[in-house]
Amino acid sequence: xxxxxxxxSIRIAGLSVFFLLTSACALxxxxxxEVKDSYLTPDQILQQFNQHTQQLxxxxxxxxxxxxxxxGSKGAFTGSFNWVQLHDTFSITVNGPLGQGxxxxxxxxxxxxxxxxxxxxxxxxxxxxxxNQALGWSLPMQDIKQWIKGHPGDEMAKLKVTKNNRTxxxxxxxxxxxxxxxxxxxxxxxxxEQGEWRFEYNKYKPYDNSVYNVSLPHKIIASKTNLxxxxxxxxxLKPTP
Numbered sequence: 001x002x003x004x005x006x007x008x009s010i011r012i013a014g015l016s017v018f019f020l021l022t023s024a025c026a027l028x029x030x031x032x033x034e035v036k037d038s039y040l041t042p043d044q045i046l047q048q049f050n051q052h053t054q055q056l057x058x059x060x061x062x063x064x065x066x067x068x069x070x071x072g073s074k075g076a077f078t079g080s081f082n083w084v085q086l087h088d089t090f091s092i093t094v095n096g097p098l099g100q101g102x103x104x105x106x107x108x109x110x111x112x113x114x115x116x117x118x119x120x121x122x123x124x125x126x127x128x129x130x131x132n133q134a135l136g137w138s139l140p141m142q143d144i145k146q147w148i149k150g151h152p153g154d155e156m157a158k159l160k161v162t163k164n165n166r167t168x169x170x171x172x173x174x175x176x177x178x179x180x181x182x183x184x185x186x187x188x189x190x191x192x193e194q195g196e197w198r199f200e201y202n203k204y205k206p207y208d209n210s211v212y213n214v215s216l217p218h219k220i221i222a223s224k225t226n227l228x229x230x231x232x233x234x235x236x237l238k239p240t241p
Contacts, residue, residue, distance in 0.1 A: 042168040046161065048187040055214040056151040059207075060087050063237040064148070066218075068094060069230035074136045081231075085145055086239060105131070109142040137227050143194075148231070150189045150201055150217045152181055163187075188215060196224045207236050 040048075064083040070076065079096025091106045103116040112127040119134045131138035146153040158178035161169040172178035184190035184201075192199040203218040220231040 042166075045163060045183065045187055046168055049161070049183060052188050052214070053151060055212070056146075056149055059149060059212050059214055060145075061085060061239050062149075063235075063239055064233055065235045065237070066231060066233040068232075069228075070137065071228040071230075072137050073226045083148075084239060088145075090141070090145065103135070107141075109145075112141065139229075140197075143197075147192065147194075147197075147199055147222070148220065150204070150215075152179060152189065152192055153194060186215065189217075198223050 062083075062085050064081075064085075066081060067078065068081045069078045077096065079094055081092060081094045083093075084091045088108045090108070091104065094103045094105075095101070101117045103114070106113050107127065109127070111123070112130055113121060113123045114130055114134050115121040116134070122130060122134060127141045128138045143153050158172040159169060159181070160167070160172050160178060161181045161183065163183040168183075172180075180191075180193040181189060182191035184204075186204065188204055189199070189201045191201070200221040201217040201219070204215040205218055207214055207216045216233075216236050218233045220233070222229040222231070
């Protein structure tokens, strides 16, 4: 073979290999969730999400440790928090924010007691009113125990579920109060919009012990008008008996 023809053949072969490798890399870099979902029908994706939600229904006792950031109309604060939940009863201790040292909120969905250096100890029948008066912001305690673990809550009569810009389910109407959900690659919550609240979920990690085997979020941004709460969760722990 003539030397020039031989060299040209090598170059063409080399380019062919290069384009093959480039194409392979492009395929490998494709979002794996999109590839995985291409094999799942909307009903199958929703079934996986429902299975995860059912697991969370059984997960009602925990200890959370981490950091919290509060940004509202009265300023911005950061601190550490410890949250103990035993079914409907909770005790949340926040250290640092609000310029008040340690704040402890204890009770259930119907009644809470709040104690800090500024207010002393206060009890009210309505948790929302108490927190608003004492702290300048509040959380819906009945719902937050569901939202914090990545559960959409019970108010889902009107619901829209999406994933990768694809609508999986939608029965909401323009005039109704509805819940909007966006799922991540593992078919757990990435975004929840319910009423006046919006929740963004990141960094799911497995919580695995002899009773529960479920993935739980470790970063949550909760926001509504004039208020943003950022939860950075270090640990989900099992309460001691």
